[in-house]
Amino acid sequence: MTLEQAAELALAAAEAAGATDAEAWADESQGLEVRVYREEVESLTDAGGRGIGLRVFVDGRSGYGYGTDLSEPALRALAERAHAGAAASDPDEHAGLPESFGASEVGDLHSPEFDSWTTERKVELAIAVDRAARAQEGVSQVEQTVYADGRGRVAIANSRGFAAAYESSSAWAYSSAFAGKGADLMTGLGVGMARDPGGLDPEAVGSEAAERALALVGARQPGSRRCPVVLDAFVAASFAGFIGGMLSADSVQRGRSLFAGKLGDEVAAPILRLADDPTDPGGLASAPFDGEGSPTRRNALIEDGRLATYLYDARTARKDGRETTGSATRGSYRSAPSVGTSNLVLDAGDKDLDALVRDAGDGLFVTDVAGLHSGVNPVSGTFSVGATGRLIEGGQLGSPVREITIASDLVSMLKAVRAVGSEARWVPFGGSVKAAPLLLEEMSVGGS
Numbered sequence: 001m002t003l004e005q006a007a008e009l010a011l012a013a014a015e016a017a018g019a020t021d022a023e024a025w026a027d028e029s030q031g032l033e034v035r036v037y038r039e040e041v042e043s044l045t046d047a048g049g050r051g052i053g054l055r056v057f058v059d060g061r062s063g064y065g066y067g068t069d070l071s072e073p074a075l076r077a078l079a080e081r082a083h084a085g086a087a088a089s090d091p092d093e094h095a096g097l098p099e100s101f102g103a104s105e106v107g108d109l110h111s112p113e114f115d116s117w118t119t120e121r122k123v124e125l126a127i128a129v130d131r132a133a134r135a136q137e138g139v140s141q142v143e144q145t146v147y148a149d150g151r152g153r154v155a156i157a158n159s160r161g162f163a164a165a166y167e168s169s170s171a172w173a174y175s176s177a178f179a180g181k182g183a184d185l186m187t188g189l190g191v192g193m194a195r196d197p198g199g200l201d202p203e204a205v206g207s208e209a210a211e212r213a214l215a216l217v218g219a220r221q222p223g224s225r226r227c228p229v230v231l232d233a234f235v236a237a238s239f240a241g242f243i244g245g246m247l248s249a250d251s252v253q254r255g256r257s258l259f260a261g262k263l264g265d266e267v268a269a270p271i272l273r274l275a276d277d278p279t280d281p282g283g284l285a286s287a288p289f290d291g292e293g294s295p296t297r298r299n300a301l302i303e304d305g306r307l308a309t310y311l312y313d314a315r316t317a318r319k320d321g322r323e324t325t326g327s328a329t330r331g332s333y334r335s336a337p338s339v340g341t342s343n344l345v346l347d348a349g350d351k352d353l354d355a356l357v358r359d360a361g362d363g364l365f366v367t368d369v370a371g372l373h374s375g376v377n378p379v380s381g382t383f384s385v386g387a388t389g390r391l392i393e394g395g396q397l398g399s400p401v402r403e404i405t406i407a408s409d410l411v412s413m414l415k416a417v418r419a420v421g422s423e424a425r426w427v428p429f430g431g432s433v434k435a436a437p438l439l440l441e442e443m444s445v446g447g448s
Contacts, residue, residue, distance in 0.1 A: 003028060003052075003155035004165055006070040010054050011157050013079035019056040019086070021097050022079075022159045023292065026052040026070070027333050029152035032119065034126040036145040039134070041123055053333040056082045060091040064336045098314035098324050101162035102295035103288035107281040109168035111196035114151055122147055125202055126173065132206025133177045133190065138217065139210045140185070145175040149197065154287075162293050170284045171197045172428065173205050179213035186219055186388075186402070188212025189234070189368075193284060193426050212367060216388060219400035222447040228363035228418075229406065229443040230356050230392065235366050236346060237427035237435035240274060243410060244341040244431065246378055247276075247301050248327070249316035258381040258410065262307050268414035270305040273347040276327065283343030285432040291328035291337035299325045302414070313339040346435040349420030356421055356439040358395040364445055365390045365397060366406060381410035384446075405446040416441040 001009075003026040014022035030048035034041060053066040056079070063085025067078050126147035133142045149172070155165035172193045180186050190209030192200045231239070251257040259267065268274075278286050278296035290296055292314055300308045312320070313328035316339050329340035357365060366389040376383040384407040391398040408416075421437035 001070050003153060004157070004163065006052050006075065007155045007157040007163070009072055010052055010075045010079060011159060013076045014054055014056045014082065015159060017056070017079045017083040019058055019083060019159070021057040023055045023097060024052060024157050025154070025291070025330065025333055027152060027154045029150055031148065031150035032122060033146065033148040034123055036126045036130045039127050039130050044123070046119070049332070051333040052078070053336065054078055054082045055336055056086050057096055058083065058086040060093060060095065061086045061089045062092065062095045063087070063089060066334050094315045094318040096314065096318070097158055097160060098292055098294045100295070101158070101160060101289070101293040103164045104279050104295045104297060106279050106286050106288050106296070109166060109195070109281070109286055110151065111169050111199075113198050114149075114169040114171070114196040117197045122149070122197055125197055125200065128202035129173050129175050129206045132203045133175045133209045136207065136210035136214065138179050138214050139177050140181060141178040142209070143176040143178060143187070145173070145206070147173045156289065156293050158293055164289055164293070166288050168287070169195055171195065171200060173200050173202065175206050175209040177209040177213045179210070180217045184218065186213050186216035186400070188214070188216065191427065193428060215367070215390065216400040216402065219388060219402040221403040222391060222401045224447045225445050226442055227445060228360040228392070229440045229445070230360050230363065230365045231438045231440065232365065232367050233421070233423070233425050233435050233437050234427055234429060235369050236438045237433040238369060238372050238429045239413070240344050240346050240435050241429055241431050241433050242372060242376060243274070244276060244301070244344045247310055248339045248341070249310040249312045249320060250339045251378070252310050253316060253319060256378050258379055259307060263309070265307055266305050267307045267411050268302050268305045269417040271349065271420055272302055272305055272414060272417050273300070274302040275300045275345045275347070276311060276341050276343065277345050278326070278342035280343050280345060280434075282426065283432050283434065284426070285342040287342070290326045291330035294324050294326040294328065296326045296342070299327065311339055311341065313337060341431055344431060344433045346424065346433070347420070348422050348424035348436040350422055351419050352422050353437050356419055356437055357392055357397060359419060359439055360392045361395055363392040364401070365392055369406070376410070383407065383409065401447070403447070407444045407446060413440060413443065416443065
């Protein structure tokens with residue numbers, strides 16, 4: 001039975017059980033992970049799954065059930081369970097399917113080259129990443145190298161007559177290298193992402209891990225100061241991912257976001273633009289429709305420094321008297337949809353990293369932060385997180401530094417952005433994020 005057939009049968013079973021409205025979401029996935037240590041395979045995992053989730057509505061109440069058996073008797077039993085769950089739940093005036101459905105044009109999310117790669121070739125790619133990291137002089141160890149990929153298919157059908165499906169594929173690799181010795185051991189991470197293994201450059205991923213570690217050898221704790229700060233793309237992506245989560249309407253409505261009540265307000269420098277774009281073909285979280293069948297679209301979150309919108313699914317949109325932004329997400333058939341980000345895109349500027357460093361004069365270049373999610377207060381936005389990087393001296397990268405903290409609050413940090421780098425890249429930190437380096441006017445740096 002195809003996913004589309006299973007979704008239609010589950011939908012029919014839900015209606016027969018007495019559902020006022022219903023929605024079936026079926027998906028299947030297959031993924032491979034290869035872990036390499038010292039250029040040898042440490043572990044290889046090849047796993048997949050297939051199942052269906054059914055959401056039913058009965059007179060303002062909702063229920064959800066899921067299962068992996070797609071036979072007709074099992075789907076009828078699933079519909080009965082979901083209907084019973086709805087009957088036992090509390091009424092929710094905002095619950096229900098969205099008002100509009102459809103699929104946006106996003107291009108081919110499944111690479112035709114993906115299936116031509118054998119497991120043996122993927123193992124060779126992972127070993128090549130590990131070898132490239134180890135080949136750099138000064139690298140003392142490579143902690144781990146990982147290659148992983150996945151392909152999947154999704155089908156949705158609902159009682160309003162909407163039915164659609166799509167396929168996607170992705171591949172990524174990363175390596176974590178060490179440089180230095182003893183207490184001076186420093187680490188660096190290299191990352192690559194693509195639609196198929198052929199889009200990954202093992203030499204680039206391994207070399208990036210090594211170079212980021214080598215750049216920090218001999219790092220020491222500097223004195224405390226207030227100074228300009230350049231955040232590299234990895235760090236900018238981490239902050240963008242955190243901010244994106246605070247712009248979901250659910251977080252705002254629960255009073256867990258500092259951006260509550262700030263629509264239209266200036267929350268960042270005019271040069272900063274942040275969007276959530278599930279239609280970007282380069283983003284691994286792209287999709288033609290969201291987790292409840294609404295067409296996806298690019299949503300400008302911060303536009304020219306002003307807060308343009310929150311992200312809504314059908315339920316949170318009704319609660320605010322607005323329309324869904326096509327931002328319902330699902331982890332898999334096991335979970336009902338909820339509002340969330342897809343591909344966060346921090347628009348690139350016009351200055352390369354060297355120009356940002358020159359403009360900083362004397363300051364700090366941050367290449368890694370630790371404890372971001374525990375170190376930021378989501379209501380006030382204040383944060384103090386550990387960081388490593390390099391001093392900027394006379395417009396040039398200088399001595400490596402560690403055991404420092406950077407502190408501010410998110411709105412002050414966003415308003416302090418003086419320039420955005422031109423070299424944006426996809427980074428799997430805080431979700432699927434495309435970010436460029438940022439130059440901040442000033443930030444408090446804690447050291448010795």
